[in-house]
Each structure stands twice: as C-alpha cells, then as structure tokens.
Amino acid sequence: MIERVVRFDKVVSTQDKAKELIGERHPIAVTALSQEKGRGRQGRNWYSPEGGMYVSLLLFPKARVTSIPLLASLTVIRTLEHYGFSTLSIHWPNDVLLKKRKVCGVVCERYQDAVVCGVGLNVNIDKFLPRLHSATSLKIETGKAFDIDEILEVFLVKFNDLYDELQSKGLKVKEVLNYISGLGEPVEVVTARGVVQGTVYDIDDDWALLLRDESGIIKKYYYGDVRRLQW
Numbered sequence: 352m353i354e355r356v357v358r359f360d361k362v363v364s365t366q367d368k369a370k371e372l373i374g375e376r377h378p379i380a381v382t383a384l385s386q387e388k389g390r391g392r393q394g395r396n397w398y399s400p401e402g403g404m405y406v407s408l409l410l411f412p413k414a415r416v417t418s419i420p421l422l423a424s425l426t427v428i429r430t431l432e433h434y435g436f437s438t439l440s441i442h443w444p445n446d447v448l449l450k451k452r453k454v455c456g457v458v459c460e461r462y463q464d465a466v467v468c469g470v471g472l473n474v475n476i477d478k479f480l481p482r483l484h485s486a487t488s489l490k491i492e493t494g495k496a497f498d499i500d501e502i503l504e505v506f507l508v509k510f511n512d513l514y515d516e517l518q519s520k521g522l523k524v525k526e527v528l529n530y531i532s533g534l535g536e537p538v539e540v541v542t543a544r545g546v547v548q549g550t551v552y553d554i555d556d557d558w559a560l561l562l563r564d565e566s567g568i569i570k571k572y573y574y575g576d577v578r579r580l581q582w
C-alpha cells in the first residue's frame with residue numbers, strides 16, 4: 352500500500368527518481384509538475400509540460416507482476432469515472448483512451464526486485480504537438496481545468512484498493528474486458544521480433560493479448576504495440 356508521496360517541481364523523469372528511492376523498501380509514489388525527458392514505452396518520449404499528472408509508483412509486488420500495467424490503466428479509468436467521464440477504453444496493453452483519443456499512458460519497468468509503474472495523464476494540457484494528433488486532455492474535452500493534486504489523491508486511493516486485491520486474490524479481469532477496445536478487430540502487433548497481423552481474439556486472465564493470426568492460430572503476447580488496421 353502506497354502511503355508516501357514524494358513531490359518535485361521539475362525532474363528528468365519520475366521513473367528515475369523512483370528508482371533512486373529503492374533503498375527505502377516501501378511502496379512510494381514519486382510525482383513532478385513537469386519532466387524534461389518523460390519516457391514512454393518502446394523508447395518513445397512522453398510529452399511532459401506543466402499541466403499533466405506524472406507519477407511513478409515504486410512497488411515491491413509478491414505476485415502477478417504482469418498485471419500491474421493493467422491495474423494502473425484500470426485505476427485511471429476508475430479515477431476518470433469518479434470525475435464523471437465516460438466513453439473510456441483501454442487500448443491494449445495500457446493506453447487509456449477518452450473518446451478514442453489517448454489521454455493517458457502507462458509504462459512499467461522492472462528494477463532489481465521492484466517494479467516502477469509510470470503513469471502520465473494529460474490533465475490541463477491545452478494543445479499537443481502536431482505529431483501527437485491522436486492525444487487529448489481532460490481540459491481539451493471539457494473546457495475546464497482540474498486540480499492535479501486532487502486527481503492524484505483519488506488515483507492513489509483507488510490504486511491501493513486494486514493493488515491489495517491483485518496481490519491477495521488476483522484481478523477480476525472480466526470487469527476489465529468491458530473497457531477493452533478493439534475486440535474482434537483486425538490489428539497488427541508490433542513486437543521486438545517483428546510485426547504480426549491478425550484479429551484481437553481475447554485478453555487472457557494474465558492480461559496477455561490473444562491474437563488470431565491469418566492462419567487461424569491463436570498467439571499470446573505480453574508486450575507489443577497494437578495498431579488498428581481500421582477504426
């Protein structure tokens with residue numbers, strides 16, 4: 352259970368700051384107002400000006416490590432529902448979409464015996480660089496600004512609840528399936544070993560993507576990027 356929040360104004364990346372605190376041996380949340388080099392998945396940058404919620408959770412999970420990214424996405428969904436948002440979905444593995452536009456990204460990194468789970472939520476960002484044309488923020492969607500500290504507080508309470516549940520008995524993954532976008536749709540999965548095309552068949556209990564490839568074989572992926580071949 353995360354009980355301590357360490358706050359910074361500007362950092363290179365909250366992921367690195369969280370790793371520096373591993374010696375504390377307790378779960379900690381590290382947050383900053385902005386990041387100079389926010390990291391996304393697969394070596395991408397995460398646009399991190401003031402106006403976003405940037406938090407890295409330093410965790411020492413005893414079990415079910417592969418479900419942690421999902422847990423963070425689900426927590427973001429519950430947090431946004433708390434604020435009255437709907438039309439939320441999860442683009443596997445862990446992008447949260449609001450009206451089909453990316454509002455949040457999650458990246459998890461193993462570090463010694465810990466997992467550092469980073470969450471970037473676009474809260475009060477007014478506009479994005481042209482290359483981030485599919486991104487949105489809570490402010491863009493509603494025309495009003497939100498209290499980022501308060502959102503973080505709601506997020507951490509909900510995360511702690513789900514994390515306890517995950518560690519003690521596993522997630523009720525079927526609930527999560529309600530939010531998955533793209534079931535049955537043609538996609539390509541980009542992994543370190545290449546690109547595979549198929550249709551999204553299901554999400555397994557351990558949060559792996561089950562893809563039916565062109566020859567009908569079901570393949571299981573834990574990591575990768577899913578690109579839709581049609582919307």
Ligand code: BTN
Pocket residue numbers: 363364365366386388389390391392393395397404405406407446455456457458469470471472
């Ligand atoms: C992605 O969609 O590729 C994941 C983006 C994760 C960004 C967050 S912001 C807080 C934490 N610090 C980082 O440098 N990255 C994560």
